[in-house]
Amino acid sequence: MEQITIPSDRDGVAYLYGHPLRNSLSPPLHQTVYNALGLNWTQIALSSANGPSYTQSPDITTFLSSIRSNPKFVGSSVTMPWKVAIMSHLDDLTEDAQQAGACNTIFLRKDSQSETSYVGTNTDCIGIREALLQNSPTGPDHFRGKPALIVGGGGTARTAIYVLRRWLGSSKIYIVNRDAAEIETILAEDKQRNAGGSGVAPLVPISDPAVAATVEAPVAIVSGIPNYPPKTEEESRARETLKVLLGRQPHGVILEMCYHPVPWTDIAQMASDAGWKVILGSEALIWQGLEQARLWTGTDVVAVPGLVEQVKEFVAKAVAERAKSNL
Template sequence: MASISSSRDASQNEEPPEEPIPSPSHLDGIAYLYGHPLLNSLSPPLHQTIYNALGLRWSQFPLSRVYATSKTYPPPYTISPPVQKFVRHIRDAPKFVGSSVTMPWKVKVMEHLDDLTEEARQIGACNTIFLRHDQKTNRRLLVGTNTDCIGIREAVFQNTSSKDIFKGKPGLIFGGGGTARAAIYAMRKWLGCSKIYIVNRDKSEIEAILREDRQRPASNLRNVKIIPVYDLVDLAGLEEYPAIIVSAIPNLPPRSADEIRARRILEGFLTSESKGAFLEMCYHPRPWTELATLASRFGWNVILGSEALIWQGVEQAKLWTGTDIVEVPGLIQQIKNLVERAIEERVAPKVNL
């Protein structure tokens, strides 16, 4: 660890000079992608495709900039504006139409907004800010919601034979972060799962999800229990196996003892006689991950994370533009083509001429 610390550039320890948040005058509407790092995000081109199709002079700007690249670890080092400055700007900017929010601000930004939707409250994270007009005060309000759960829902519904095939059957979450929380909400709210198993390398992350869930007001959603599976031997005692699995971890091989333990538990579920849908939420650098390959080999219907990316973005655009993007002829296919091309370009081998 000492070698890592010593290799860091001194500028990384200094407060970088703040830069103005972009607000070009030639545009009618300005959206943002707030968070960091954003070097590989497909959000701006996805939304630009929508704006162009609707004839809008709008653009989405990523608010993440590289401020130190030499001798930094991990390179490059990026930063986004402080949350107070960002919220103050979008509150006062007349052309602001909405914002995507990513790490590390998904939780912190919520306390600075005027209102939250049920999705944001239940999931405990905000990935989208949209505007709502308050007729009583004649003010525009900043409202936080979470469209990740919509992305999960639509990715599943659009790639399975029926919306009812998961009702009354267990689901499984592999992971313990924000995406796992969105998947839990989707399984409870729309997929109709009877119970939700959760497997993760870090038991404390599972415990945090369970603790947050207990603190929420009683509701029909909470009647669907979250059941942690900590060890491979626990599988033998399960009465039912999942009909749907959502994987919400990076595409990295397991290395630590806890990662290997969690992978073996997942493999135990995959090799069970019960088969269903496997949604692989990771799509970087390529959607067809090691886990997607494994699930397919064992007979699961693999749904790629790029599908969830598309549908959560479509829901964001619907909130911002007031247009049902699905109803625009050919637009969904344009978006899918864009995402497919972008991913192919990322994984294409580099040729030195």
């Protein structure tokens, strides 16, 4: 793909950059926002078919040169495989992008001389934060000073660690993951990013169910792994460790970030059976999308009457339809 579409019939265009994009809810979610605001805007997925089930997006140089020369460009979502690679090519990065170690959003910033900067941020931070806070049993301070748990060792884990520290005030953060090397990488990155570590909630890997039975119970969990049954010994051990932690008292809330192809995963069922309140990952999708829309439109979209409800209704319907098609 060499040419990037600039629609002549639209006043503004946002992009979705990465691949594969065929199942993304981002363009219709943003269209719901634009329609509600009366904006003649659209979001276009930048990928082209490359075989029956694979899509390819343009390289970073092609993408950035195009948006910089596009007078209708308002912003872009960024997905894999570009979320880390694109960071060094942008004019500036927010603290959220730096701390999460990934960029999922580009927005425009103008200085006093009307010079435009292309800034990277990570609205997944806002998505995770709001999904947890909006579903807190007793308000925003429910999680403060108490342990939390991360399941996984990828980008979602890194983002969740930052959120749990900055906004939820977790006292410590347990990590359960099948791959010890991934955990070591997270620990090394975290040590470098937070040199000194003073006042920072410590990361505590747990790989033994027996140890899980002795630690202080977490009140918040963010799970960021695919919905596959455990097959290897390491996967089975991680799942058993999680099961023990889910059985601890008191129970809290779990955000299950995996919602595709089905919204209700094996881990969601385990947590529900154990008495935990389950928050679907589509909830985080909604709030991160609304934050993107705020950055791109300059409008406090959450304050627009009925808009959040429209977006939630669309996402719930879309997720339900996709789950039904995968039965």
